Amino acid sequence: MSYKTSIAHQNYVFADLKTLMAKATPLRSGDELAGVAAENATERVAAQMALADIPLKNFLNEVLVDYDRDEVTRLIIDDHRADLFAPISHFTVGDFRNWLLSSDATTEKLQSLSMGLTPEMVAAVSKIMRNQDLILVASKCEVITKFRNTIGLKGHLSTRLQPNHPTDDLLGISASILDGLMYGNGDAVIGINPATDNLQNLTELLKLMDHIIQEYQIPTQSCVLTHISSGIQLAERNVPIDLMFQSIAGTQLANEGFGISLDLLQEGYEATLALKRGTVGQNLMYFETGQGSALSSHAHHGVDQQTLEARAYAVARKYNPLLVNTVVGFIGPEYLYDGKQIIRAGLEDHFCGKLLGLPMGCDICYTNHADADQNDMDVLLTLFGAAGLNFIMGIPGSDDVMLNYQTTSFHDALYLRQLMGLKAAPEFDTWLSEQGIFKQSNNRIHWAEHMPAQFSKLLA
Structure with missing residues (x-):
């Protein structure tokens, strides 16, 4: 499934969710070495805009590493708690960011939500957050x-x-x-x-x-x-x-x-x-x-x-x-x-x-x-x-x-x-x-x- 967006009168098409996630990632040398990074800052912003509109449930249906070949993927999908995910299952990645930053996302709610989240969901939302967003949300979490x-x-x-x-x-x-x-x-x-x-x-x-x-x-x-x-x-x-x-x-x-x-x-x-x-x-x-x-x-x-x-x-x-x-x-x-x-x-x-x-x-x-x-x-x-x-x-x-x-x-x-x-x-x-x-x-x-x-x- 491809993903599309436009910015500055230019259309961008991302072949699949894996490509979109990589292009939306803030710049780092490892992704450049792997050949998966955005070509420039404009493409990165376009990918982040497209990623923000992706429903969170897409990450349950489009895996980034093949389910049949990878036991980590099987662990992620098989252990996912749909009942805990249900309260936010209608969110897009952008909605999820907004909720995490709101006063409604309390320590207790974040604790109860954790097993309803997949790594790809939290990685996706992190890619559209500023450093201060990452700090604020993490400060509300308590893992003892x-x-x-x-x-x-x-x-x-x-x-x-x-x-x-x-x-x-x-x-x-x-x-x-x-x-x-x-x-x-x-x-x-x-x-x-x-x-x-x-x-x-x-x-x-x-x-x-x-x-x-x-x-x-x-x-x-x-x-x-x-x-x-x-x-x-x-x-x-x-x-x-x-x-x-x-x-x-x-x-x-x-x-x-x-x-x-x-x-x-x-x-x-x-x-x-x-x-x-x-x-x-x-x-x-x-x-x-x-x-x-x-x-x-x-x-x-x-x-x-x-x-x-x-x-x-x-x-x-x-x-x-x-x-x-x-x-x-x-x-x-x-x-x-x-x-x-x-x-x-x-x-x-x-x-x-x-x-x-x-x-x-x-x-x-x-x-x-x-x-x-x-x-x-x-x-x-x-x-x-x-x-x-x-x-x-x-x-x-x-x-x-x-x-x-x-x-x-x-x-x-x-x-x-x-x-x-x-x-x-x-x-x-x-x-x-x-x-x-x-x-x-x-x-x-x-x-x-x-x-x-x-x-x-x-x-x-």
Whole structure:
């Protein structure tokens, strides 16, 4: 089915919904690389005008990736809740935007609607929204998850403490963990990207983090970001796994490039559930995504990268995750060229994930060959504070010495919490006060000038 519109006395015809979605997407280098982007700004506006008039129900009848060839498409269509979609089933994409921005679209209504939405619907509406629209709507969403603490409450901001080390040295990792805790980081998860991905090394890292959490009775959870097949083996050996990790994408072919399927994700989910390590809840999956991942493995089927990113959220949603992290600038300038594109993509991802009912965080980051700098990341960080992001990264000095990219530091979380009056997860916030790390006076939070004595033995 083709779609038509005219602008400036020129007619535009878009061959199908997939083409229209790609042409309507705000400019980014990945879509140009894939050859699906609008040829110019005028064509982009024409596509956005045409997209605004599309009925939302069209996305249930015209799939962008073939149903018979793609298990992600089958998941999206088969799990769609028509009863929850019914109240807005008469909307066009433009109507949906207007309603989302209205006072009628309350937090409660957005929560009840999430399973009635498909990723393609939320990707479509994001394409006709300004940055401020994405921020305002996302700020109305509240997605709460629990394992050993409660993440996602309004007025709170959590962090992943990321103590990576280029040789997985346990003392070096311990020093980074201690540093992060002293800045109030780590309530989302203490999560390590391992430099050496063998079961013995993974076991040592998991046991180290489990020891620290148990020794100091920290109300948080740990994760080693290894492949889910390794995670399943560790779970079978009863190694102390809190969260099961996996990178995911928005097409079956891209997920096969990661060495995964929906069945394997289900196996990992069930293996971790069986360990019963959560105390206040059982949300125990940790997923990472990123615009451009499908294109980078030639698995995009001609679909724009932002829509495919939203489709990855349907995969995540199936397994009730504790955390979903869009690693927004990590894949590089081939997909998001500069700070402007990274900022836009981050706001899109957060908006789409939250509408779909996911606990969205963001690795606010860039690679050293991108046309971006830390000031761009400060802007995105601050916008996310307004938008109600669930969590960010916390890394020593903003510089990951193992993965070689730039992200947010331990003190960036302090900045945002102080600026906007945000707190850590409630259980973790209480722990920080009890340990003497943070104290509150005159409605301001202060942190300890000296390391509390009880932590000194961690580096002994």
